Amino acid sequence: MSTNEQxxxxxQQSSQLLPEESDTxxxxxxxxxxxxxxxxxxxxxxxxxxxxxxxxRDPQVHKEDFWHAYITYEICLHTNSMCFQKKTSCxxxxxxxxxWLRQKLQNNAVLIKLPKLPPGNPFFxxxxxxxxxxxxxxxxxxxxAVLQTPLLLSDSLLHLxxxxxxxxxxxxxxxxxxxxxxxxQAIQRCVGYTRFPVEEQHQEEDSxxxxxxxxxxxxxxxxxxxxxxxxSVEEDSSYNESFxxxxxxxxxxxxxxxxxxxxxxxx
Numbered sequence: 001m002s003t004n005e006q007x008x009x010x011x012q013q014s015s016q017l018l019p020e021e022s023d024t025x026x027x028x029x030x031x032x033x034x035x036x037x038x039x040x041x042x043x044x045x046x047x048x049x050x051x052x053x054x055x056x057r058d059p060q061v062h063k064e065d066f067w068h069a070y071i072t073y074e075i076c077l078h079t080n081s082m083c084f085q086k087k088t089s090c091x092x093x094x095x096x097x098x099x100w101l102r103q104k105l106q107n108n109a110v111l112i113k114l115p116k117l118p119p120g121n122p123f124f125x126x127x128x129x130x131x132x133x134x135x136x137x138x139x140x141x142x143x144x145a146v147l148q149t150p151l152l153l154s155d156s157l158l159h160l161x162x163x164x165x166x167x168x169x170x171x172x173x174x175x176x177x178x179x180x181x182x183x184x185q186a187i188q189r190c191v192g193y194t195r196f197p198v199e200e201q202h203q204e205e206d207s208x209x210x211x212x213x214x215x216x217x218x219x220x221x222x223x224x225x226x227x228x229x230x231x232s233v234e235e236d237s238s239y240n241e242s243f244x245x246x247x248x249x250x251x252x253x254x255x256x257x258x259x260x261x262x263x264x265x266x267x
Contacts, residue, residue, distance in 0.1 A: 052079040056140035089163040115145035
């Protein structure tokens with residue numbers, strides 16, 4: 001076989017192999033493109049996933065008179081759900097208001113079995129940390145179960161309870177349209193500083209680090225700081241004296257006073 005024939009056979013074989021390699025490359029690119037799309041869809045689904053977080057905490061005792069007192073609990077809400085117009089809120093409610101809310105939700109949704117509240121205790125002690133903590137945990141579990149029921153999220157009384165500072169009578173009147181403001185306006189008017197447990201933990205850590213750094217700086221350079229302060233005070237006093245002399249020498253009032261004091265009539 002001549003060299004020309006061998007070249008022709010080699011070109012034919014290479015031309016036969018090139019389409020196969022191009023096909024494999026195109027298929028691999030297609031698979032990679034599909035995987036990228038799947039990853040993007042998963043990320044977007046995770047970003048768009050709705051969440052509703054609620055905390056019941058910070059019990060505070062309020063005295064009505066010498067014999068009567070009650071406890072209010074702080075309710076913090078953080079969500080990205082479209083059911084809530086306000087994404088973060090913080091209000092205070094007492095146990096009797098929780099009882100009222102459950103009764104109203106049950107009346108509006110008869111077929112739904114609502115979660116139970118922690119039982120009322122006629123011998124509830126306001127100075128018992130165990131009883132307060134137990135009730136607070138039960139109230140949080142109640143709200144978490146309520147917020148996981150989609151049908152209850154359309155109840156305006158639930159939104160007013162969680163995101164407004166209205167009383168029970170005003171919440172009932174606003175939900176029935178008997179007030180000059182709407183439910184959305186009542187929620188927007190409720191303005192308060194919202195601080196969540198995660199933020200408080202970060203703030204405590206930051207304050208500890210700041211205190212540690214301040215203590216180290218004061219203990220390591222306390223003597224130097226006192227000497228520096230003394231020198232700065234001396235410099236300031238000398239500067240003030242020189243400034244007063246310059247002021248008296250340059251101002252015409254100073255010259256006038258000096259001339260009057262040296263005149264024979266004053267003597």
